[in-house]
Amino acid sequence: MVADHSAGTLLELAAAGRLAAEYPLVCRIVAALAEQEPARGEVARAGRLLDRVDPAEIERLHPGLPGVSVGITGHGTLSALAPALRAEFARHGLVARPTVTGFDGYVRELGDPASELSAARPDLVLCVLDPAMVFDEVPVPWTPADVERAATAKVALIERLAERYTRAGRGTLVLNTMPLTRRHTAQLVDWRSRARLGAVWRQANARLLALADHHPSVVVVDLDPLVAEGVPVGDDRLGTYAKAHLTDDLLAAYAREIGHLARNLVGRTKKCLVLDLDDTLWGGVLGDDGVDGIEIGGGYRGEAFLAFQRVAKQLGSQGVLLAAVSKNDPELVERALREHPAMALREADFVQVVANWRPKHENLAGLADRLGLGVDSFVFVDDSAYERGLVRRELPGVAVVDVDGEPALHPGRLLRDGWFDQRELTGEDRVRPARYREEAARKGFLDRFDSVEDYLRELDVRVRVSRATEPEAARISQLTLRTNQFNLTGRRLQPQDVRRLMRDPDALVLSVHVGDRFGDSGLVGAVLARWHGDLLHIDNFLLSCRVFSRSVEEACLNWVLRHARERGAGAVLAGYRPGGRNGLVREFYPRNGFVHEADDGTMLTFRHPLTEIPPPPPHIRLVEVHEAP
Template sequence: MSARGEAQQELRALHEEGRLAHAYPQVPALLARLDDDALDHAGRLLARLSPADVLTAHPETPAVRIAVTGRSTTAGLVPALTAQLARHGLLLIPYAAGSGGYVQDLADPASAVYAHRPDLTLCVLDPLTVWDRVRPPWQPYGVALEAERQRLLLAELAATHAAHAPQGATFVLNTVPLLRRFTHQLTGLAQRAELGAIWREFNADLLRMSDPAAGVAVLDLEPLTASGVRADDPRLGAYADAHCTAGLLAGYAREAAHLARAQRGDTKKCLVLDLDGTLWDGVLAEDGPEQVRAADSLRAGAFAGFRRTVEQLASQGVLLAVCSKNDPEPVARALAAHPDWPLSTDDFVTIVADWGSKAEGVHKIAAGLGISPSAVVFADDSAFEREVVRAGVQGAAVLPLDAEPALHSEHLLADGWFDVPFVTDEDRGRAARYREREQRDRRRAGAKDYESFLRSLGIEVDVGPAGSHETARIAQLSLRTNRFNLTGERLTAAQIKRLGQDPDALVLAVRAADRFGDDGVVGAVFARRDGAGLHLENMIVSCRVLGRGIEDAVLARLLHAAREAALPAVHALWRQAAANEAQRAFYAAHGFETASRTGGAIRYRHALEQLPPVPSHVRLRLRLAHDRAQEVESCTPSSI
C-alpha cells in the first residue's frame, strides 16, 4: 500500500474508533502524505471533531478562532480550513455565518461573528460580488459604479471590524474572479476590454486595502484561477446558492491557513537544499564539478529556474544551507565552477557535505545557526532522504520533490513556508548578519578569554521609542522569538501601533551594532508607568545576539533610570512559554525579588536599592521620548 493509502487508512481507523481527538498530534504527519483529493476527505472527517475534545486531550494545541461569512453559502469552506490548519499543527475553532448576511454580520458589533472573538474574520467575496446589483441592460460604466460602491462598503466594514474585533484580529478579503458569462454578455470587443480593465482596477483597489499593521489582509485568487482552478459552477449557484467551486474554496483555505500561520509567527527560517538532482542536474561524485549542470540542455534550464526562485527567497531573508552526501571539496568546486549560476558558495550560510544521515545534517545546520530544527524546510529529490528527515527532524517541513525539476519551484512555493506579514530591512540583511556572526565566532575562538572577546567587539546599543518604520520588525520579533520572550506574548503590528499611542505605555526598540556590522532592531521592551512605578510587561531579545550581554545592559540601564527618576519600584513579569524556561531566573539575577506566583507566571519587584552595573563592554544610549536623548552618563530623573 502507498504512503498515501496508509495515511488515509490510519485516519479513518482513528475516526471510527473515536480516537482522533486523542491522536491529534499525529494528524499533521498523516496529512502531509495526502494529495488534494484525499485532503478534502480528511477535512470532512476532522471537521466532525469537537475542538473542546482536542483541547481537553492536548491543552497545548495551538488553536485559531476563525469566523466565516460571505455573500453566499460558505459552509463548504470549514472542512477545507480544518484540514489545512491541521496540516500545520493548528486547531480550527470555527464559526460559520448563514448565507448572504455578511453586511449585517460585520456591521453589527453585537453579531455572532464578533461574539466568536475571532483571530481571523473571513469575508468571502464570491464571483457574483458586484453582479448581484447589476441589472440589464448594463454597460461597463455602470459596473464600475457598482464596484466602487462595493469597495467603499468593504472599507466601512473593515473599519467596524477594527473597532470591535479583539485586539490583533485580522479582517480578510479576497479578489473577485471575473467570469466569462459576464464578459461575453458584451458583444462589442472594445466594451469587453473596457470591462476587463474596470474589473482589474476593482481588484487592484481591493489589494491596496491590505494593511497587516491595521489588521486587514487580502487574498489574491487570481493565481489560483490562472492555474486552472474553476471559480464557479452555475448549477451549484442556481440550486444551492454556492457560487464558489470546491476547488476554489480549497485553494482559498490553503492561502488562509498560510496567513494564519504567518500571523502567529510560525514561519520557517532556513531552506536546506540537497544538491544532486535538486539544485543541479547530474551526480557530482560521478560527473565532476564542471559537468553537473548538463550544459546547454533544456533540463539544465529547469534547474536554473529553480535556483532563481531560491535566490529570490534568499533576497528576502530566507537562510540557505546545503545538506549533501558528497565530499566537501568537490561541492565547493562545483559551486565555484559556474559563475553564471544564480547561486554561489557565498549565498549559503552553511554547507554540510559528508556521508552521514541527512537528519543529523539538518540538526547540525540548525544548531550552528541557533535556530530550532522545526524552523527548517528540507528539499531533496530522494524519497528515501525525505523520509529520513521527516522521521528524524520533528517539525521540519519536507518538500515532495521528484525527478521533474520544472516543478521544483511549484513544490517549494506551494505552502508559503516563509510567508511573513512584512519583509523588513532586517530580513533582507539576515544572511549577511549570519556571516558576521561567523566572523565573531572565529574571533571568539582566537580570544584569550570571553570577557576580552566581548570587549573587542565594540558593542553599541541604542534603546529608544520604536519608530513607525520599526513596528513591523518588533511585531516580527514578538511573533518569532521564543527563547528570550519573557512572557511568550505575541503581538501584531496593529497591537504594537496602538500601544505606542498609549501615553502611559512605553514601546522601546533595542538596536545593536558592533565592529562586524549593524544588527538593526534586535529586541524590544514593553513597559507601563503608574503610581507604583515602572512595570516591565515583556522583554524580547533576538536569539542571534544572546550571549553578548545586551539584555543585561538594557535591564540594568532601565533600573538605573528608574531610580534616577525617583520611582518607588520596578515591577516585572515572567510567564512560562514554549521555550523560555532558561530565562526564568533572568530578573532574579538582576536583584528582583519574587512578589507572587500564579500558575506559570512569576511577578517580580525591584526596590531600586542595590542596582546591578551596566556591563562595561556595552556602550548603551537610552532614550525614553522621541525628542530627548540621554547617554549612559546623563539620564535625568524626568526621563521615565
C-alpha cells in the same frame, strides 16, 4: 512519510471517537496527505471529520497546541470553508476554531459593534468576496458601465467596512479579490465590450488589493493566481440553487492560503531553506561528473535547475536564510559554487554550506546549532526519498519538500506551501542573511581568545535602547512572531497591535539595537511594558538569537530598571510564561535581582524592588540612549 493507510487511520480514529485524543497524530496524517498531489479529496475528507470535533476538547487535551479563532462571513454560502480550514490548520499543528455567520451578513458583522463577530473578537475574520456581490446589483440588460457603477459602489462599501473594522482594532481582517468568470464575460457579444468589462473588473480588484497598503490590520488574498492554476471558480448548479458562488475546490485553495497566514500569526513561519545539491540544485553528481559536467544552464534540464536556483535566490533576497547540506567533497562544492559560469547561487548567497558524508539529519541538527535556530525553522529540499524519510523520522519539526527527477517541478513544489510567508517585509529582512554571515565571522574571532571575557571586551558591543518609532512597529511585531527562545511570555503581536501600544500613554515600547566591531546587527530586541500606578510591569522581553551570549539582555534590563527608578517607580514586575523553546530564560529574572512573587499556573511573576541596581556589563557600551517618556 505516513503509510498509505493514513486516510483509513483517520476513519478508524473518527469511528472510535479518538480524533481529539490523538490530534497530534491526526496533524501528522493530514500533513502527509497534503503532500500528495492526488490526495486533495482525502484532505477534504479529513476536514469534514474534524468538523465534528469540538476544538475546545482538542485544546483541553493538548494545551500546548496553539489555537486560532476564525470568523467567517461573506455574501454567499460558505459552509464548505470551515472544514477546509480545520484540515489546513491541522497540517500545521494548529487548532482551528471557526465560526460561520449567517448568509450575506458581512455588512452587519463588520459594521455593527454588537454583531456576533465583533463580540467574539476572533484572531482572523475572513470576509469572503465573490463575483455575485457585484452582478446581483446590475440591471438586466446590463453594460460594462452598469457593472462599473455597481463594482465602484460595492468596493466603496468594503473600504468603509475595513476602515471601521480597523478603527475598532479587532484582529486581522482578510479580504480577497473577486474572480471574473466566462459566464459573465460571454454575456457580452462583442470583444470591445468584454475588454472594457475586464478593465473595469481589474480596477475594482486593484482597489481591493490596495486596502492592505492603507490598513495594517487588513490582508488581501489575490484569488487570480489560484484560479490560474486551474481551480474552478463557480459551479452553475450550486451557485443557482445553494448560493454557493465559489466552488469547494476554490475555498479549499483559499483555506490553504489562510493556513499559511495562521501559521505566521502564531509564530511558526519558517526561516531557513536548506537545499541538497546533486540533482536538486544542479543536475548530476558532482563527485562523478566534475564541476564542468553538472547540469546548470544550457540544455533544457540545465535551464530547469537554473530556474530553481533563481527562485531560491529570490527568496534569499527577502530574508530567507539559504543553506546547503550535501554528501559531497567540500572543496569540490566550493569550486562549483565559485567557478561554474552558469551558477545563479554563489557562496555569498548561503549562510552555511555543509558538505561531508554524515547523515543529513545530523548535519541539519548541527546547522541549527550553529545558526542558533530550532530545526523547526527549516525547510529541507532533497531529491532522495531515503534522505527525506530519514529527516522526517529523526527531525519531525523540519518541513520536508519532495522533489524528484523532474527539475521543472522543483519551484512549484517548494512554493506551494508558503513556508516563508509573512504579513509585512521589513528592512531587517533584506539584510538578515548578511547578519548571519557576520555572526559566523564573530565565532571565528572567538577562536582567537583564551577567555570569553577577553573576546567580549574586544568585540566592542554597543547597545541602544530607545522608545520605538512607528517605522519600527513591523519589525517589533516580527520579533514577537519569530522569536521563540528569548521570548519571556510568548505573546504574539501583529503590526497593528504594536502600533496601538505605541499610542497608549501607559505603555512603554522599547526597541533594542546592537552593533559591534563586525557591523550593525540592527533592531534585534524589544521590551513591552506598561505602567500601573507606580509599578512598571514588563509584559514581554524579546531578543533575537543572533545576539545571544553577549550580555545584551542584562544591559537592556539594567536600562529599564534605572528608567523605572528615575520615573519614581516603587518596583518593576515581570512575567515568564513557559512554552515552546523558551526554557533557557526561565531563570532570567531571578538571576538579575528579581524575586518570585506569584504563580497562577500559566505565568510566573517576579518583582524587583529597585533598591539595588548593579551596573551594566563592563564590556557593553550603552550608546545614544534616549529618555523614554
